[in-house]
Amino acid sequence: MELDSLYQEVILDHYKSPKHKGLSEQKDIQVHHNNPSCGDEVTLNLLMSGQIVKEISWDGIGCSISMASASVMSELLIGKSYQEAIKILDAFVELMQSKGQSVGDENLLEDGVAFAGVSKFPARIKCALLGWMAFKDASAQVMA
């Protein structure tokens, strides 16, 4: 069923047990992003240590896709350099825009490739990007 390509087991797992959810005290910056058409919200705390993403913590309400994606994003980007993080982020965005034509680079995206199927559902792409865009915004502000 087409649905299974959207709701990969990995996604449902992250949804049920999200990583780095719950806002940590330590942060350089806090950003709040939402998706007004469906009401999903993410608040993200980012702590950088020089060029390194030291800590990401987040909280939010939203669908399985948006919550799982925020979970995968934080797991993936913590510990990476700013440059690496943005490279991964760009790869994820590209995957989302692939209209089902790409499977994603597993070396780069790890669990993130589970979201490949989302790209076939235009209405859900925004969900998958919510947490990522929050990170992009937060890190750009800290690095500015």
Added chain:
Amino acid sequence: MELDSLYQEVILDHYKSPKHKGLSEQKDIQVHHNNPSCGDEVTLNLLMSGQIVKEISWDGIGCSISMASASVMSELLIGKSYQEAIKILDAFVELMQSKGQSVGDENLLEDGVAFAGVSKFPARIKCALLGWMAFKDASAQVMA
């Protein structure tokens, strides 16, 4: 040609040589009516003597139908009692709404029956009624 039923000779005559055109000094009231969709305008002076329409004079700019109709109206109504004038006016309005189905009561409307053809041209009915509506407004105000 259908056009000839609209532009009766009588109408073109009144258009070329309108009656009671030019505002007289004597008046109980002056009203100004216009037709914003085509820009036609009529100013009408009315003088009543008790129940009798003593004098109608008017000025205006507009198409052959609106000018000829004001001319015919003034000629018809001067000298009539208010009641008779309204009866004639009602008959004229009815003729205009007849969609080409009525020829009009010549005893009552005299030259006014020449406008019977106008009722087949919805866009022109307002033209034919412009002067009449000015009279209706003016006389109602004087008689009130």
Added chain:
Amino acid sequence: MSVDLSKYKKDFPILHRKVRGDNPLIYLDNGATSQKPESVIAAESNFYRTINSAVHRGAHLLAEEASQAYESARENLANFIGAKTDEVIFTKSATESLNMIAYSLGNPDSKFNVSAGDEIVVSEMEHHANLIPWQQLAKRSGAKLRWFSITKDGRIDTSNIDTLINKKTKVVAITHQSNVFGTIVPLTEITKAAHAVGAVVVLDACQSAPHFAVDVKKLDVDFLAFSGHKALGPTGVGILWGRTELLEKLEPALFGGSMVDSVSMEGATWAKAPRKFEAGVPNMAQAVGLSAAIDYLNMVGMEKIAGHEADLTKQLLDGISKISGVDVIGPLDMKDRGGVVSFTVDGVHPHDVGQVLDQYGIAVRTGHHCAWPLMRKLNLVGTTRASFHLYNDSSDITALLAAIEQVKIYFKVGK
């Protein structure tokens, strides 16, 4: 007492579509927009094919015919809501209708103008379209916005109506039927209170006029708005109705051609209603299409449509009550309730519920339904909403209930 409208379904071409594989389309998103019968599509096309031209402007046959068609549409709409012809204004949507009336009521040159010290009353369950224009009017004018609270089962709490609607109240703007709960508001109580203090009542009839008979005189409201696209009509056309006496006293909100009495470089005066409120070349083909939609609704019969939707609503409410972990948001009984059912599935986000239903060919709406303050109040992230029109049938409800069970299985609810 069940109503059979099955013979009409064939008139709606889109309902023959297959989606997501080989599933027949089950369209239950009528609260957002309705589908169009062939006669409506043809009315719009035929306008373009035969008489298209600018109404009220040309001295030629097409303009005569287009004007005639457009003005007949107005008359038809007026009859549909029990109004006078010249009280019906064609807008682009209910949203525009509501914004227009808010601008007009706030214009200092309107005889009836809202200003500092005045109060505007809405409810907590308004659609954004009947909330934000009033927030903005309050902001512009210095008036105060106040609102009816909502009870737990999704009804308007009128317990404080005597203080809420008071001598300062100038406008009460209220929905006729909630687009989230399907509840119909106690309008008589509200109009009485409003008129007693000299306030006008603006009714958002988006969810009522397309589904049951609405008569502006019987309802005793002062302004009314609805969208054509929810009433089987084309997109891009809505209705604003107002009482003659009030329309006369209001300044227009949109300015341009065909709405003037005279114009100079310094200023302009206005034509009479409805012209005054219809600046520019209007949405003629859409008005004519909406008129065809009204013909269609009249042909089926508004009573029958309402009865049919009640049957479907009851079937769905009964069905959901038998599924554990699935809750109806809004009243469970059928009293003062239209064909809109919101529900939640334990632990599954509405967006995910909708996605699974979509996989079975079932189109519903998920989210906050443009009633965000209401969702906050209810502490919900959103709901899944099924809403009906005349072409839905009992088998659609059966399919929906079965698919809800699949949602539970898919997301392992209760496991």
Added chain:
Amino acid sequence: MSVDLSKYKKDFPILHRKVRGDNPLIYLDNGATSQKPESVIAAESNFYRTINSAVHRGAHLLAEEASQAYESARENLANFIGAKTDEVIFTKSATESLNMIAYSLGNPDSKFNVSAGDEIVVSEMEHHANLIPWQQLAKRSGAKLRWFSITKDGRIDTSNIDTLINKKTKVVAITHQSNVFGTIVPLTEITKAAHAVGAVVVLDACQSAPHFAVDVKKLDVDFLAFSGHKALGPTGVGILWGRTELLEKLEPALFGGSMVDSVSMEGATWAKAPRKFEAGVPNMAQAVGLSAAIDYLNMVGMEKIAGHEADLTKQLLDGISKISGVDVIGPLDMKDRGGVVSFTVDGVHPHDVGQVLDQYGIAVRTGHHCAWPLMRKLNLVGTTRASFHLYNDSSDITALLAAIEQVKIYFKVGK
């Protein structure tokens, strides 16, 4: 250098109609509204037949497809005028576009807001739609309305531009091409003067965008408006274009669903453009129809259309110059001039001229053309106006000229 577009006429169903007896329709009222090719009519119908649903709202396949079609239409329109996609806002008409921008520029919360002491500049030859909204903004805000005069041959008199556009000027709102004279304004001079003092330029492109290539970047304007129905598109849809940087700084004018970032009972914040400016369920089928119209225009080629209309205009100007008692109102030469020709017949009111032409199947516009102040200035009660589009041809002009001769005979002009 004559351009032959005759093969396209067959695409316009209405042009096969006979009127007033057995006369083929000769449609020369394109300044009021244009006719629609079959592809546009079909695009609108097909939207309803296959993908109709509320864009940006549903979690189902139809909503996905409708959103995709609607956003592709936006992209197509953006390319048509050389704009960025998110700068294009769908409105109901140019009239709405111009009113919206006037409201937005006058909102005190807009970063760029017009207020007392400021000046707004228009011209004496504006259509009411680009005059009255600015009169009203001046009235609301306390700003002063000023205007360019018109020369005798129907051109803008820019001799006093240095004092007219000055440090107080906040907005210059000007037509691109006069709907009465067909004259094209000296835009570069005006935009330079406006930008030098920090004013924004609002261009009314109603009579230009449908007839020749318009590129917002090359024109260097800040806002632009036109109507779909004059560009072979459906009724009920218009375009408002604005520069990204300016749209960001402006408050919206219409409030409701789908244009918010967040909403509480107390207030709301806005989404980004274009969403911010598109409250409510949009005129989706019309936007898609307009996109098909743009495809059609592109297929024929805007250069060819402009060339063809120039040929027809020249033929008509030459023809009229040979008829005594008939005068062109506006320039007699072809410099900076589009396919609109106004004329008068000595001693015959335009309404009567139009009526006779109609009898021969020729549809023209008569009257003040929603440019009443201009008519007063010219001391005219109105004009008769012939205006072209790609489907007109040389034989239409020949027929018009012959019918003008008949007008003279019928009303005994010069006898």
